[in-house]
Amino acid sequence: MKKSIRTSDILWNVLKYVSLIFFGFWAVIPIVSCVITAFKTDDEYQNTSVMTLPKNFLNFDNFVQAFRQANMGRAFLNSIIVMVVVLIVSVIVGTQLAFVLTRFKFVGNTVIRNLYLFASLLPAVAMQVTVYNIMSTLQLVNHLYGYIIMMCGTDVISIYIFIQFLENIPTSLDESAIIDGASYWTIYWKIILPLLKPAIVTACILKGVGVYNEYYCANLYLMDDQLHTIATSLYTFVGPMGSKYNLICAGVIISFIPALIVFLLFQKQIYSGITNGAVKG
Numbered sequence: 537m538k539k540s541i542r543t544s545d546i547l548w549n550v551l552k553y554v555s556l557i558f559f560g561f562w563a564v565i566p567i568v569s570c571v572i573t574a575f576k577t578d579d580e581y582q583n584t585s586v587m588t589l590p591k592n593f594l595n596f597d598n599f600v601q602a603f604r605q606a607n608m609g610r611a612f613l614n615s616i617i618v619m620v621v622v623l624i625v626s627v628i629v630g631t632q633l634a635f636v637l638t639r640f641k642f643v644g645n646t647v648i649r650n651l652y653l654f655a656s657l658l659p660a661v662a663m664q665v666t667v668y669n670i671m672s673t674l675q676l677v678n679h680l681y682g683y684i685i686m687m688c689g690t691d692v693i694s695i696y697i698f699i700q701f702l703e704n705i706p707t708s709l710d711e712s713a714i715i716d717g718a719s720y721w722t723i724y725w726k727i728i729l730p731l732l733k734p735a736i737v738t739a740c741i742l743k744g745v746g747v748y749n750e751y752y753c754a755n756l757y758l759m760d761d762q763l764h765t766i767a768t769s770l771y772t773f774v775g776p777m778g779s780k781y782n783l784i785c786a787g788v789i790i791s792f793i794p795a796l797i798v799f800l801l802f803q804k805q806i807y808s809g810i811t812n813g814a815v816k817g
Contacts, residue, residue, distance in 0.1 A: 574598055574785040581782045598786035602773070606787055610762060611769035612794070614680060618765065619747045621684050623740050626691045630739065631732055634698035635724050639710060649699075656692040664756070671757060683757050687747060694739035701735035702728070748795065766791045 573581060575590040575598065602608065637645060667686070668677070676682025705728070713723045751767040758764060764771075770787045773780040 570785045570788055573782050574789050576782045578780075578782065598782050599790060602783045602787040603790060605783070606769040606772040607761065607764065608766065608769050608787065608790060611764045611766045614758075614763060615748055615766040617680065618684055618687065619744055622687045622691075622747050623744055625688045626694055626743055627736055627740065629688070630691060630695045630698050631729060631736070632724065633695055634702050635728055638699055638702040639707065652692050652695060656696070661752075664753075668756070677757055678759050678763065680758065680763055683754065683763075686753065686757065687750070691743060694743055697735050697739050697742075698732060701732060705731055745795075 569586050572587065572589060575593050575595055576584070577590075577595070577597075580588075580590055637649060671677050671682060671686065674682070676685060709727055710723050713727055718726070749767055750765070754765045754768045755771065758768065770784055770791070773783045773787070
């Protein structure tokens with residue numbers, strides 16, 4: 537019996553690690569291929585296979601060319617502006633809305649929650665015709681502030697994260713503060729908002745990554761070259777005569793570097809925020 541149990545455990549461990557190595561290998565291949573292609577010249581890319589190593593790994597001409605031709609400096613600035621404003625507005629509006637829905641019982645409370653749930657179930661692409669008509673009527677197309685307003689209004693998941701976290705915060709804290717003479721604004725600003733820090737970190741990670749990588753709406757509503765975000769700037773190297781994938785891969789690596797730096801600098805806060813935001817605070 538013990539022998540059979542040990543054999544099954546060994547087989548299970550072997551299967552587990554083989555599957556992890558297999559799926560990890562397939563997950564790493566696109567990244568490795570992107571790095572290899574980014575250092576290839578045009579001739580090397582056209583005459584060699586995808587996984588063939590370039591002759592010179594110290595050739596950064598593709599990175600310089602991609603950064604200049606795609607105007608990635610301006611694209612980085614636009615993406616940072618959009619992401620910072622959207623995150624600030626989403627956190628302020630989302631936490632205040634969650635505070636009202638969880639702390640105040642009024643007629644229509646359940647209806648509002650259900651409407652947000654219904655909105656989260658609707659596919660975004662299916663609503664783009666209506667959204668584009670609204671944006672065009674309000675003359676918000678091809679304006680960075682119009683794109684920011686639209687991105688601020690599509691944050692249903694964060695609101696539910698704040699609601700779920702607030703429901704675990706006892707109302708006795710609010711009652712004690714009210715007895716001491718605190719207003720609802722003071723309760724929100726001094727008590728609720730600091731306790732929501734793990735949920736805010738989780739929501740900012742999800743929203744920030746989504747805004748930084750968003751391509752469809754940015755390409756649809758920001759048509760001017762000076763309004764391109766980091767995701768749409770790489771479209772510069774795609775055309776009817778062919779695509780320069782060595783420059784695209786170089787641009788992808790450039791766009792990936794800031795996110796990697798932020799992750800390495802704040803990985804402890806990110807991990808703790810996700811862990812604490814997923815359970816009771």
